[in-house]
Amino acid sequence: MKKLLVLLSACLFLSVIARTQPKYEFRAVWVATVVNIDWPSKPGLSTDVQKREIIDILNLHKSLGMNAIILQVRPAADAFYQSDLEPWSRYLTGVQGQAPLPFYDPLKFWIEECHKRGMELHAWLNPYRVAQNLDDPLSIDHIAFRHPDWILKYGNRLYFDPGLPQAREFVTDVVQDIVKRYDVDAIHFDDYFYPYPLKEEFPDTTSFKYYNRGFTAENKADWRRENVDITIKKLNDSIKATKPWVKFGISPFGVWRNKTDDPIGSDTKAGTTNYDHLYANIIKWQEEGWIDYTLPQLYWQIGHPTVDFQLLANWWKDHAYGRAMYIGQAPYKVSSTSQTKEWTEPDQLIKQIRILRSIPEIQGSSFYSSKWFNGDLLGLQDSLKLDYYKSPAIVPPMPWLDNKAPQPLVKINKRGRKIKWTPAETQNEMDKAWSYVLYLNEEGQKFDPDNCKYIYRITKDQEIKFDRINRKKKKYELRISVLDRLSNESRLSAPIKVKL
DSSP states (O other): OHHHHHHHHHHHHHHHHHHSOOSBOEEEEEEOSSSSOOSSSSTTOOHHHHHHHHHHHHHHHHHHTOOEEEEEEESSSOBSSOOSSSOBOHHHHSSTTOOOSSOOOHHHHHHHHHHHTTOEEEEEEOSSEEESSTTSOOOTTOHHHHOGGGEEEETTEEEEOTTOHHHHHHHHHHHHHHHHHSOOSEEEEOSOSSOOOOSSOOOOHHHHHHSOTTOOGGGHHHHHHHHHHHHHHHHHHHHHHHOTTOEEEEOOBSOSOBTTTOTTSBSOOOSOOHHHHSOOOHHHHHHHTSOSEEOOBOOSOTTOSSSOHHHHHHHHHTTOTTSEEOEEEOGGGOOTTOSSGGGGSTTHHHHHHHHHHTOTTOOEEEESOGGGGGSOOTTHHHHIIIIITOSOOBOOOOTTTOOOOOOOOSEEEEETTEEEEEOOOOSOGGGSOOEEEEEEEETTSOOOTTOGGGEEEEESOSEEEOOOOOSSOOEEEEEEEEEOTTOOBOOOOOOEEEEO
């Protein structure tokens, strides 16, 4: 009986911990621009309609408590931004190489609107995909025409050859160009490195012949993995040399390797794995510090017979290696008509969030993908807005990039319910005030800065005018801190008394 009570107490404790909202949590949504398209709703829309759709998407996710958008800006060697290296995407305008009319830069607009709302923008690129379909017309200035020797046909698609140093250099140039010219918060790759295998062998015989670096035919798979390793390290070095505050994250397929193939693999029975089929040795990149976060796509339900969500979440947390670990979740599978019972349960994704919050090494999640939040997710939106994401959360810091707190506010002016503040001046981008956390508590109430229920707002503004909270004026205390762009927090201001 005593053991049972201890077990029940432990379960209750974990339930409370999992339900409590953390002060720091990554809450993101993928916005796909090709396949399962989230935006634009169709190619060729006018600039005004495209912008209106962007605003609607961001307002929706801000209202749900999200703090990051992962936007697909380079789906297939093309661009959702002004580029001298690659043509405008056909998925944006309907014709590859044709700019939006009237002209605007979608990536710049997305970044500005995200930052206005205190949200991060992670630019999502596919490194090796050139064309989704062989029939897709390529613009006359496409890299495939200038360097056809870099391009391979595999199945019904075109890819860069990852075995060619020139192709890897070009991908690095594309990423560096984005980082240099745009105020992105992160560069993001998903699970597409070498393509998912078909019956035919990937046609990289020529590049292997000339650039095998001493690998033999028997260990060609290791050569392919090293090709991707080289790309990842090169990209990280380039990003950090250009803007050291820009993060680099990877969202791999949910299984690294099965335990039957590797003692340190997960106890799963996945038919495809990152290591063996996509040649992506993801945990090596995390361990070596070549990436800042891993976001594995755990698009399976709790209790899945071969790839169980909870088992995999616990496997990935053991391979964080001091870097950030988030988890990809699948609202696209939620449906009252699903053939899988678990996906008809209103709280399947909520139970997943509880699991993730009970694992300290996991600091948040991302949802695939945006458009599903416009439909019936069996109450998920309300659960997030009214409960699990009710309080704002700060994107988790990355101390290996920067662990220095910014200077606190140097001046605060109060006139009634209107308060203005001034941050310290600095020339160092890493130390600049990026946003502000406003904490509010009733006077006399014990205040805890680590409890997110006291976070009233996270804002980019340098002033606020409070609305009335009560008919009878109550006394509150307001404290303000400064966040730099990597979420390091300054010392809080002294409490400011306000009647609301």
